[in-house]
Amino acid sequence: MHVFEAIRTRRAIKKFDPNYVMSEEEIKQLLSLALEAPTAFNIQHWRFLLVRNPEIRKQIRAAAWDQEQVTDASLLILLCAKLSAWEDRPERYWANATQEARDFILPAIHNYYYGKQQVIRDEVMRSCGLAGQTIMLAAKAMGLDSCPMDGFDYDAVGKIINLPEDHTISFMIVVGKKAQEPHAKPGQLPYQEVVKIDRF
Amino acid sequence: MHVFEAIRTRRAIKKFDPNYVMSEEEIKQLLSLALEAPTAFNIQHWRFLLVRNPEIRKQIRAAAWDQEQVTDASLLILLCAKLSAWEDRPERYWANATQEARDFILPAIHNYYYGKQQVIRDEVMRSCGLAGQTIMLAAKAMGLDSCPMDGFDYDAVGKIINLPEDHTISFMIVVGKKAQEPHAKPGQLPYQEVVKIDRF
Numbered sequence: 260m261h262v263f264e265a266i267r268t269r270r271a272i273k274k275f276d277p278n279y280v281m282s283e284e285e286i287k288q289l290l291s292l293a294l295e296a297p298t299a300f301n302i303q304h305w306r307f308l309l310v311r312n313p314e315i316r317k318q319i320r321a322a323a324w325d326q327e328q329v330t331d332a333s334l335l336i337l338l339c340a341k342l343s344a345w346e347d348r349p350e351r352y353w354a355n356a357t358q359e360a361r362d363f364i365l366p367a368i369h370n371y372y373y374g375k376q377q378v379i380r381d382e383v384m385r386s387c388g389l390a391g392q393t394i395m396l397a398a399k400a401m402g403l404d405s406c407p408m409d410g411f412d413y414d415a416v417g418k419i420i421n422l423p424e425d426h427t428i429s430f431m432i433v434v435g436k437k438a439q440e441p442h443a444k445p446g447q448l449p450y451q452e453v454v455k456i457d458r459f
Numbered sequence: 460m461h462v463f464e465a466i467r468t469r470r471a472i473k474k475f476d477p478n479y480v481m482s483e484e485e486i487k488q489l490l491s492l493a494l495e496a497p498t499a500f501n502i503q504h505w506r507f508l509l510v511r512n513p514e515i516r517k518q519i520r521a522a523a524w525d526q527e528q529v530t531d532a533s534l535l536i537l538l539c540a541k542l543s544a545w546e547d548r549p550e551r552y553w554a555n556a557t558q559e560a561r562d563f564i565l566p567a568i569h570n571y572y573y574g575k576q577q578v579i580r581d582e583v584m585r586s587c588g589l590a591g592q593t594i595m596l597a598a599k600a601m602g603l604d605s606c607p608m609d610g611f612d613y614d615a616v617g618k619i620i621n622l623p624e625d626h627t628i629s630f631m632i633v634v635g636k637k638a639q640e641p642h643a644k645p646g647q648l649p650y651q652e653v654v655k656i657d658r659f
Contacts, residue, residue, distance in 0.1 A: 459508070
């Protein structure tokens, strides 16, 4: 599927076919594409948790205002991030670069994040957004649909998935076969309101 | 271009052809595609600032560690967001929905964001990520290249663009024709480290 078509036809789907099963190959393909999304300094701090156990899916649904797509879609992906990734052996993220590049970038990573909790948090939310749209557009190209969700109790879901202390959840995405067409877009702002030139 | 190819060939480009000019039609097409990216509750809080004035581009480059792509790429887009968008006439975001849907969603928006500054901030960072990858993949399909950037002085750039009090900058993206191939990817983590199953 052409990129433009995927962008234009992707919609947040709420009703999924509960009998549709994604193959292991499809899941691997989708996640491998997600891993092509960029992260600042290539720190790859996202952690994609695939919730496959039906019992855990039910628990997460209960923590997500009982939204049926949480259990009915084929795949539930929790887009999490390791907040401390920037300081976890960062030389790995630049293993194939020249020594000169590494000597420049490793101190730059440290200076950019050290002691800056809000900067780190902004970064992981942004990175999960970049990876999330990659997943949703790839799913569309695979003939599948998706729904990005942040309507859930983050603390409750964190407990269910045993989220480590130095990790956070950004949002979740369900992927599967839609069982119902979405409504028309509900009310889009005019181009001029969201696209500005030069200065506010 | 197929979605998979765009995802796999998109790279952060640092060297752009300074003579390549994007047409008005291309710019409009690119931004119109960005507007198809999802936002929670359809609040469309992103604000895309296209910096076209060369003098302002130079000032932003100075505030971005003098990185040449800021002035040499065809287009510089600052992905900003209006933090107060959720409470700015939210009925507009659901104008075409049924009264029943509106009666459900408008109080839900209020309850989700009211008094929750970090939730609002996380949301805009995530939304700008979703829109940013939309832009970068669309650019790729248009035969163009891009670079996502957060290596700049946010306060200094905010002053240059006269950023309103209730707005924030998420990151910036340059778009244009690459003048040099990127290096190989510098060091990708193994699939098993970033993709987890069921629980941490």
